[in-house]
Amino acid sequence: MRRRVILGAALAMPAILRAGRARASTPVDVELVLAVDVSRSVDPEEQELQFSGYEAAFRDRRLIEGIAGGPVGAIAVTMFTWSDWHIQNTVVPWMLLDGAPACHRFADAVANAPRRTWLYTSISGAMDYAAKQFGQGFEGTRKVVDISGDGVNNSGRPVAEAREEALAQGIVLNGLAVLDRSPPPAALSSALPPLDTYYRQEVIGGPGAFLVVAEGFQAFEAAVRRKIIREIAAVPAPGPVTERFA
Template structure:
């Protein structure tokens, strides 16, 4: 081969290798498959008013947009199946990522909000069967079906049979139900027959639960709690109090901070204590079984673990009031970790007015004893008037007695 041809071959080989390397460099990273696939079966039957239908869809939008409720990492995928007499797939199984939430998931739910698929009856069994068809074939993801309804099944397939087929033939791990209103209260036993694995449980006791709320105004919070429970999301809540209505300069105070968990275990939790009008002198913690109060300084605590479902940690915060009378003593606990993100922390505030220490605190009057005569104070105008009338009366009576006695002596 000529020198020229050898050079060309070397350049071509180098170019091929560079092109191949570039192809690998440009290829997008492969995203891990979802670990949970969740089908949301949404009741659109005739018993739901248009206003309540919008509340229902708005609640789903709110929950899916909140990464503390549904992680936006692609670890969870959702499908949406509205149902009444008939069922339809409005959103095929779609990974929950920030891009998909901002795009296709919001678009489909917004379209449902304004163009409701309406019919009269409630076919829960058909909705479960339709949900099964949305799961990804050959996926190893955990499969969940989530039903929200204001009624019991009155159309289509037997929901118990559909639930059994979903579990036994389609590898569905759990079917959970959220009921709204009087009809499901009366028919709660029917909903419990559908929950899988049976027997039906209360929310927070494990998969296969039924949750009932009184009205649609409670649906949003109940849906968020249900999604957290079935997706294994921690449900942390924080409270702070010193059991006082007012405080005084220089006074020593004790605050109690309590963090409770209604969801799965939360690790790596921390909380910070910020304050005005106070000097915090110490924080000590205690924990329920399987929880850990972490490491504390006067500004907060780190490395906290809160056990699943009713686990709690509690802290005693000691402080001295440094603010002046007329200002306020404010103490704020801010929790991050678990479902409390840096952008949406869980916060509890205790704020009390600082009052003048020389101002006596008025005491409420002592209530009279039943049946007792309440004395009238003689220093009041009413008391003096009553006393004067009594004196005049007694003097008149005495004069009459003297007059009668004088006549008998004559």
């Protein structure tokens, strides 16, 4: 009899563990993954403008009020940098943002995150890495990936494949395209679509997906603030597919 009890307990243990993990997931309005381009085309000054833009966004009163206005009143956010197909680095792990103190802690973590520069631009690699970040202690009503960059995919597998797989998981892909002040040579750029067109057609996707365009890195802060406020809205209001900031 004792052996049966022990055996029954052992068989039940996986289900108990799964239930415990499920209960451990914290409900949030949005699970938001911030994917930041640090490829060779982003010089140190431009990279600093990106990081300072994200930092300022999470200190903004309007963003903090937007988080509080959701049904849960909390979101979960993580940030990683990306470049080549195999280079993605989480610089701020998942954090629960449920008020001004937590938002400022996230902003502090962004300010202190390492700045590194790599070579190529693998949007597909960023999508693949981002899709694996969900389900780590949080359960959001929406899963959103925020991809910022200043170039088209030139490393890794086709973007269309990575995009399709992410969308199949119920992930919304939003874009922040930065129109670089130092465009590629005419011979190269003539073969490429405008970056905002590329992001709109090849990168963003999912219910309510949208693109924000920053016309130069100087416009990045205003663009990213608007973008995140729109992403965390409890019921995203219908808006233009593309918004521009000069």
